[in-house]
Amino acid sequence: MRRAARGSPMFWVFWLIGATLLAFIALPLLALLLHPTLRDLQHAALTADVRSAIVLSLAAALTSTALAAVFAVPLAYVLARQRFRGKSAVEALVDLPLTIPHTVAGIALLLVFSRGGWLGAPLARIGLEFWGTFAGIVLAMSYVGLPYAVNAARGGFEAIDLRIERAARIQGAGPWEVFRRITLPLARQGIGTGLTLCFARAIGEFAAVVLLAYYPMTAPIRIYDLFLQSGLRQSVAAAVLFLLVVLGLFWGLRLLTRRRRPLGPQQPAQP
């Protein structure tokens, strides 16, 4: 049956259309990877500005992902488990950063978190500044990455049968224990996917970050700066280096968050 479906003309047509899409994704990356020479890459890797920009991007993206884990997971659980008046408004608000242009997001963040902004001014008095700081980069990255973390984690929670949590409660476990021992482990894949997406969105963010913190330069800003100052060749080498680091990191994250089915004794169950 499956073989017949796989061989049907419809699937051949769909494969052809799908292959076009795959080529569209792969070709620019292939061109990018094949463009610089090893010497160019070596030069980029030895350039302190490029190295520090990549390290800064990684550090800021990891910090914003950690913040997402702290703030997005509780909200995702509330949205997955509770029905309340205004829930759709909350959902729309969570999705808002996905829909607005990131330049607009950057300007909006400036109005709130710059030195004269609503929250920026009082926070500056306790030493927390966002204009041109690491904190500003993290803030901008978090703003655009959080919706991914909330939505994917919510999907992970929703996939858990409510009765499994209830079974734990009726056995005598309190809500915190149930969340820690039952819910979190079972939603691990959804949360992991959410945080990975959040990290991916954060590390590549340009528009919102550039408005709040042009300096210190993150990798995307540094690549753009190299393109303006030194031309395509220098920027391509830095871009490929950044790409390789990010791809390596995602490969690692994917291995970490991949579903691992618990293995018991290899004795088949008898009916």
Place this chain on the structure above:
Amino acid sequence: MKAAVAAPHEGLSVDGLVWGIGAWQSQPLHLRVPPGQTLALLGHNGAGKTALLDTLAGFLPARAGSIHLGRRELTTLPPEHRGIGYMFQNDALFPHWTVERNLRLGRGARADLDPLLDVLDLRRWLRHYPHQLSGGQRQRVALARALVGAPDLLLLDEPFSAIDPEARPALRQTLAELLRTAAATTVLVTHDARDAQRLGDLVGVLDSGRLLQCGATQAVFDRPADLRTARLLGVDNLWPLQVLAAVRTQQPPAIVLGHDACPVLDWTQPLPANVALRPGDRVVVMVRAEHVQPLPAASRPAADGMLALPAKLTAARLEGPLWRLHCELACGLNAQAYALPAQWRELALALGAPLTLGLRRQDLHLLV
């Protein structure tokens, strides 16, 4: 087994309990389940059975009324403090834990698992994960989890619905033994009249959030309060009849009941209190198929108090060890009866062949 699992249990009292989900709401419910007894609540899908269990367990708030277990009021306690064991309709096992860890959460942390493992034959599977077990094994683990640590009240939601029909009788038998030995006060909900009959000391019939009838199992099955209840209890023969005549000259006085002006039987038993039947009144006579005896055609009543109704065979099929016979009475009404295989062979009936259906008058029940 008994010494390890049985513990002094308390009875369940439900007074004016109103439960609901969203806009749907039940009628106030009053219930008493004596200590150690099992109440089987029977009802179709949507009757509010699972929502009632969820309310007893504390997952849904009681909208009115109170729930007591002995002297302890449960109405507003959180689920983890109610001391209840709950077996869900699907097993709801923790999929990331082995069977042993499933049993060790909360109440089971320090409990003696040995008696349950032996009775439910789970010792071999302790180190397995739920996805490595068959449906029947998973249900047994879920049952063990509900019983572990001797809860004060046991709630069972359709305990056999998720397992193969072939595995049901064995698990039903195991459960019946467990309930008897554990002596736990139990509320079981089911849509299967057989489960209710075999497992319940008491049976309640629930329909659209209203308890239609509740009482001792045999009494409820023998004397359903109304037609709706009779249908839910799976009564096979429900004959809509009309009073054709009241014969007062006979002793005891008889009421002739018929269908389409054709006499079917004469009713000589006492009528329910405050009921006086007049010609033209409509009634329903019910009798379970197991109380109808198939006899050769033109047989005469074997004893006083027996009725003999002429009929013809329209269908016959084997149900477990018995033959279920579908017949048509002379007046056109359908009737069902059971026959033992030997009896069926002896009758040697072909489809359309005439036969007589023998009934004892005391097995007939009149619904006015």
